[in-house]
Amino acid sequence: MTVKLTINDKEVTVPVGTTVLRAAESAGITIPTLCDHPNLTPYGGCRLCVVEVKGARTLQPSCTLPASNGMVVQTDTPQTREARKFVLTLLFSERNHFCMYCQMSGGDCELQNSAYCEGMTNWPLPPNWQPYPVDASHPHMVLDHNRCILCRRCVRACGELTGNFTLGLQERGADTILVADLNVPWGESTCVSCGSCLQVCPTGAIIDRVSAYQGRQADVQQVSSICVGCSVGCGIELVVRHNTLLRIDGDWQAPVNEGLLCEVGRFMPLEDKRERLLTPLVRKDGALQAATWDEAIGHVVNKLKPLAGENGHGVAALASTRLPAEALYSFKQLFADKLGSGMVTSIEEGATTAVSGQLAQSAGQPIEGDLNMLKTADCVVALGVDLIGNHQVAGFFVKRALPNGTKLVVIDPFENALHDLADYSLRPQQGTDFDLLQAITAHIIALGLAKHEPAHLADLASYTAEEVSRITSVPAETIKVVGQLLATATRPVLVYGRSVMRGGSTKVLQAILELARTIGGLDAEHSRVLGLKGRANSSAAYQYDLDKPLSLKGQQAIYLALGDDQPGQRLAERVQNIPFKVVQACYSSPITAMADVVLPTEMWAEQAGHYLNLEGRLQQARAGLTPPENIRSHVAVFQTIATQLGFSLDDNWQPELSKRVPINLI
Amino acid sequence: MSLLDIDERIIKIAELADIRATPITDLKEPDESGVEVGILSGAINNTANEEVAKRMRERSKILVALGDCAVFGGVVAMRNFFKLEDALRRAYVQTESTDESGKVPKSPELAVPTKVRAVSEVVNVDIFVPGCPPEADVIFHALSELAQGRTPELKGDLLHWH
Numbered sequence: 001m002t003v004k005l006t007i008n009d010k011e012v013t014v015p016v017g018t019t020v021l022r023a024a025e026s027a028g029i030t031i032p033t034l035c036d037h038p039n040l041t042p043y044g045g046c047r048l049c050v051v052e053v054k055g056a057r058t059l060q061p062s063c064t065l066p067a068s069n070g071m072v073v074q075t076d077t078p079q080t081r082e083a084r085k086f087v088l089t090l091l092f093s094e095r096n097h098f099c100m101y102c103q104m105s106g107g108d109c110e111l112q113n114s115a116y117c118e119g120m121t122n123w124p125l126p127p128n129w130q131p132y133p134v135d136a137s138h139p140h141m142v143l144d145h146n147r148c149i150l151c152r153r154c155v156r157a158c159g160e161l162t163g164n165f166t167l168g169l170q171e172r173g174a175d176t177i178l179v180a181d182l183n184v185p186w187g188e189s190t191c192v193s194c195g196s197c198l199q200v201c202p203t204g205a206i207i208d209r210v211s212a213y214q215g216r217q218a219d220v221q222q223v224s225s226i227c228v229g230c231s232v233g234c235g236i237e238l239v240v241r242h243n244t245l246l247r248i249d250g251d252w253q254a255p256v257n258e259g260l261l262c263e264v265g266r267f268m269p270l271e272d273k274r275e276r277l278l279t280p281l282v283r284k285d286g287a288l289q290a291a292t293w294d295e296a297i298g299h300v301v302n303k304l305k306p307l308a309g310e311n312g313h314g315v316a317a318l319a320s321t322r323l324p325a326e327a328l329y330s331f332k333q334l335f336a337d338k339l340g341s342g343m344v345t346s347i348e349e350g351a352t353t354a355v356s357g358q359l360a361q362s363a364g365q366p367i368e369g370d371l372n373m374l375k376t377a378d379c380v381v382a383l384g385v386d387l388i389g390n391h392q393v394a395g396f397f398v399k400r401a402l403p404n405g406t407k408l409v410v411i412d413p414f415e416n417a418l419h420d421l422a423d424y425s426l427r428p429q430q431g432t433d434f435d436l437l438q439a440i441t442a443h444i445i446a447l448g449l450a451k452h453e454p455a456h457l458a459d460l461a462s463y464t465a466e467e468v469s470r471i472t473s474v475p476a477e478t479i480k481v482v483g484q485l486l487a488t489a490t491r492p493v494l495v496y497g498r499s500v501m502r503g504g505s506t507k508v509l510q511a512i513l514e515l516a517r518t519i520g521g522l523d524a525e526h527s528r529v530l531g532l533k534g535r536a537n538s539s540a541a542y543q544y545d546l547d548k549p550l551s552l553k554g555q556q557a558i559y560l561a562l563g564d565d566q567p568g569q570r571l572a573e574r575v576q577n578i579p580f581k582v583v584q585a586c587y588s589s590p591i592t593a594m595a596d597v598v599l600p601t602e603m604w605a606e607q608a609g610h611y612l613n614l615e616g617r618l619q620q621a622r623a624g625l626t627p628p629e630n631i632r633s634h635v636a637v638f639q640t641i642a643t644q645l646g647f648s649l650d651d652n653w654q655p656e657l658s659k660r661v662p663i664n665l666i
Numbered sequence: 667m668s669l670l671d672i673d674e675r676i677i678k679i680a681e682l683a684d685i686r687a688t689p690i691t692d693l694k695e696p697d698e699s700g701v702e703v704g705i706l707s708g709a710i711n712n713t714a715n716e717e718v719a720k721r722m723r724e725r726s727k728i729l730v731a732l733g734d735c736a737v738f739g740g741v742v743a744m745r746n747f748f749k750l751e752d753a754l755r756r757a758y759v760q761t762e763s764t765d766e767s768g769k770v771p772k773s774p775e776l777a778v779p780t781k782v783r784a785v786s787e788v789v790n791v792d793i794f795v796p797g798c799p800p801e802a803d804v805i806f807h808a809l810s811e812l813a814q815g816r817t818p819e820l821k822g823d824l825l826h827w828h
Contacts, residue, residue, distance in 0.1 A: 096747070098738060098739070098740070098741075098743065098744070099734075099798075099827045099828060100734050100740060100741055100798040100827070100828050101741060101744070105827070105828055106826075106828065112827065115827075116821075116825050116826075119820075119821045119825065121737070121793075121794035121795070121796055121820050121825065122731070122737050122738065122784070122786060122791075122794040122796065123738060123784075126783070126784065126787050127738075127739070129746045129747065129781070131747045
């Protein structure tokens with residue numbers, strides 16, 4: 001269904017429901033805006049986008065006006081120009097909008113740009129000299145109320161996009177002021193530091209501490225890349241100037257996150273205070289000393305050569321799953337295929353990815369769906385996963401759907417911030433989640449609502465709600481209600497996290513898949529199940545067979561390709577007694593301190609490469625920074641070692657990415 | 667000072683215009699009989715500034731406010747966010763180069779400080795040339811248009827507030 005209207009004497013045809021503003025944009029006609037943002041619901045607050053509509057008594061805000069058949073619109077008339085100038089005049093008169101001491105001046109401020117568009121050379125009304133507070137209590141951002149134009153973009157982003165609802169407005173009229181929660185300092189509020197407000201603010205009201213005053217948009221480079229903070233794989237824009245990372249923006253065009261980021265992706269990387277390794281180090285006379293690359297690699301090669309083929313008492317190799325696929329593939333080739341070590345794995349050794357991978361492998365089909373399901377789900381079941389603590393962007397999709405009636409069921413015996421938001425919060429006794437899931441499935445079958453009958457129907461018979469209620473301490477009534485809810489949902493999604501895999505068992509996950517099958521959410525064509533993996537390239541590591549539990553008994557050497565990963569103390573303790581230790585890393589850590597050879601490599605923002613996210617989407621990360629002089633790429637290091645050992649590595653990393661589990665590469 | 671940024675083009679302006687008075691010429695004030703164009707830079711922040719603005723207005727057919735201070739109040743207008751006494755104390759007593767013996771000047775001969783205002787808050791202004799400072803090309807455009815009897819129009823690349 002379309003409507004046809006005329007804008008500035010041009011015929012425009014758009015789908016029903018399109019606003020006049022979007023219709024004009026589609027016809028290449030620009031209407032000035034301030035409160036409008038393409039990712040937010042139209043608000044009609046600033047009135048800058050007013051247009052003349054034939055037959056209408058007054059000017060109409062084009063951002064909230066739906067286009068209709070036969071509508072005749074003029075966007076640029078003396079009347080609209082005068083109205084726009086008046087709107088801007090009032091905005092400038094309200095607070096402190098002196099451009100000469102604002103970091104946004106000179107191209108980045110949408111308010112200033114709007115004034116230029118209207119040809120304003122001065123402010124017809126003198127400013128109001130009332131000073132407004134500056135809230136600098138937030139660790140990453142500063143909120144300067146003096147610069148705020150009350151466009152509510154931040155308020156909308158905080159609610160509509162992230163479902164957080166921290167920012168809001170207090171008072172009315174000229175006294176209106178932006179507040180966090182019930183007017184508490186921003187830094188003490190429920191803000192989750194995702195920075196969505198920062199990214200949509202049109203003026204200098206919300207600025208971040210790191211990039212403020214470091215350069216305007218015209219002075220910086222922007223590099224599209226991928227966040228390597230977790231397995232969601234959000235699209236990011238690296239904002240770089242003079243080879244320094246100033247800011248990380250969410251990429252509005254990215255299919256995964258549509259512009260959203262979390263604190264881990266947006267702010268944490270800019271606050272990395274770890275000490276960078278700038279030269280290879282070799283242990284001489286008991287102490288680590290600076291060495292040349294030739295020396296360091298020569299030393300590694302001499303030690304590894306005699307260990308070739310010595311499976312079990314040779315070299316163990318462990319890689320970070322933050323490394324790009326290219327590096328993981330070279331790593332696997334060098335240590336497993338060429339050096340013949342049977343102990344080549346990744347830092348996640350047997351986590352969620354491996355368990356779900358095994359199941360998919362045995363099922364011979366992908367068992368998981370994609371993140372987009374969360375955006376349209378009418379019922380979300382979160383199993384052993386805290387979407388507020390980690391994988392936050394996936395959590396935003398769930399949180400923002402709740403006000404629209406999406407039901408949230410949380411099944412987790414442990415503390416989980418999602419419990420507070422859940423419609424049904426189920427906290428089974430530890431180790432009884434399997435029974436609980438079986439009881440829900442059994443109840444659905446008993447109701448006659450099963451879309452597929454499970455293979456082991458008889459086994460379910462003993463899982464009555466009443467019986468399971470006794471074991472799990474979840475009320476029988478709740479089990480039944482949740483069963484009913486799931487069976488009648490039209491777009492249910494089951495999200496699980498690593499805590500359902502305790503001990504590497506597939507039992508609980510199998511019960512989840514059984515439940516999904518029963519409600520028609522899993523068949524050969526599609527899946528309404530989604531597993532949140534560990535780090536950014538967890539899925540790629542699994543496909544490359546880097547998922548074995550690390551066993552170090554008898555190993556003569558260990559090669560740790562850590563990159564910029566931050567290994568725990570436990571790993572350091574485990575590798576401590578291995579006779580020869582090589583660590584390939586970006587930053588010094590307790591592990592590099594005990595190494596025999598340290599090889600300094602590129603960190604995430606310096607390396608290009610591919611990442612396979614939790615949905616099986618293969619994405620390309622691009623390098624935004626040039627590494628320091630004496631730093632090498634992970635692949636280059638593996639290649640050099642291989643060459644000196646007399647091997648050659650290929651760079652055919654892609655085919656094996658769907659070797660083990662037949663994932664649908666997106 | 668920013669006037670000098672237009673470099674040798676200043677000669678062209680001097681050829682086109684009959685410059686009657688400037689702060690650095692013998693004649694400091696425009697002729698009582700009036701001039702075509704009066705240009706004011708700087709904000710109005712005391713009674714003396716007010717007097718100058720009013721005199722300029724009376725004697726100029728076209729009054730121009732040049733620079734962000736004259737147009738908006740500019741950086742000096744930051745003072746308005748504080749109490750005047752606090753601003754004076756900061757300037758004469760508390761700066762890094764003064765000590766407690768510093769004194770806020772007070773004499774009936776001195777102008778009385780006021781709230782900082784844009785020129786247009788005190789007298790009518792005909793043409794605004796914003797910028798901090800206005801770029802050389804902007805100043806030259808404004809002056810050469812005026813000298814040739816036209817009204818300068820600032821838009822596109824010529825319009826910056828900074």
